[in-house]
Amino acid sequence: MKTLFLECNMGIAGDMFAASLLELFDNPDEILSELNNIGIHGVHFHAEKTEKRGILGTRLEVSVHGEVEGHHHHEHTHSTFEGITSTINKLDICDNAKENAIEVYTLLAEAESAVHGRAVSEIHFHEVGNLDAIADIVSVCVLIDKLSPEHIVSSPIATGSGTVKCAHGILPVPAPATALLLKGIPIFAGNVAIELCTPTGAALARHFVQEFSSMPVMTVDKIGYGMGTKDFDAANCVRAFWGALEDAELPKIAELSCNIDDMTPEELGFAFETLLREGAFDVFFTPIVMKKNRAAVILTCLVPAERADCFAALLIKHTTTFGVRRADLTRYELTRTVKEIPTKYGNLRVKTGTGFGVTKSKPEYDDLARIAKEQNISILDIGGFFDGSFQ
Secondary structure (H helix, E strand, C coil): CEEEEEECECEECHHHHHHHHHCCCCCHHHHHHHHCCCCCCCEEEEEEEEEECCEEEEEEEEEECCEECCCCCCCCCCCEHHHHHHHHHCCCCCHHHHHHHHHHHHHHHHHHHHHHCCCHHHCECCHHHCHHHHHHHHHHHHHHHHHCCCEEEECCEECECCEEEECCEEEECCCHHHHHHCCCCCEECCCCCCECECHHHHHHHHHHCCEECCCCCEEEEEEEEEECCCCCCCCCEEEEEEEEECCCCCCEEEEEEEEECCCCHHHHHHHHHHHHHCCCCEEEEEEEEEHHHEEEEEEEEEEEHHHHHHHHHHHHHHCCCCCCEEEEEECCCCEEEEEEEEECCEEEEEEEEEECCEEEEEECHHHHHHHHHHHCCCHHHCCCCCCCCCC
């Protein structure tokens, strides 16, 4: 599965997002030329290599009528949602990119509408309605369409802190509209007292990202660094990882545990055997000391996630606990096969696991114990126990 993972430890902005994507292409100059011919009047994209904290990446600058983004003072007429939509529909880009760009602006309009208590049709965009902001959003939509990822994942997003000056005055970070766009998304302030996540960055992340989590297990083919303008102690960039994600999900298991200080070893042993007999993957005791200085154990069992409720009931039934803790986990597994092989002592079952570039084999203990008893020898005397030949 073609997967794009975005690392947003220093927030996300439209230009940084676009620059990180541009670095994923084998022909970035050609792609940049295409962006400069989509038809945004007076807008020019310029990409240059820049270094942040020893890391080389791309800074994507947007100039409007010759002035660089953030420094021009031209008045722009297309500041309403209807006007911006009209501008996007006239661009020389594919329909999918147009639809995505309009949907991103719809999110921005709805957030502004909620903040100001006005209908979307009455909203007048300020910073996010300027041509450079339109260029940032459209460029991301075009680049995403060209990459065509099947799955997009993002880390939690750093918002920054402090205040930001905008057309409405001085506002807290994240700005109110940005905060609404980030609702339901894992965010954190970070260590920088400045705006790290812009409204355009928040809207693009909300629209395109399908999952917010730590980096998934994936085979990475390319890495792109989209650089910001400011310098901080940490490298100011959005990092994009492009690669393949396994289609199959990792198996889900549940870890159930409880503390016990008032059961006999025999009672604990019976509970242990019952859990294994019912199909627990593993059961184990951990010695602890509980209140009133009582020697105790943590009884833990690993079980299929879909049967966690059943095993929790077994723990409550067969122990003295009043409660069971549950942690949901994923498990990396080798593909297992069991093969019976002949030896000079008789047939021996051998379990083989393959995966992650590894193959390992091990004889079944029950068979080793049976042979050792039948032959009146030590398990260590059975050839191949350590060298893997099993002959």
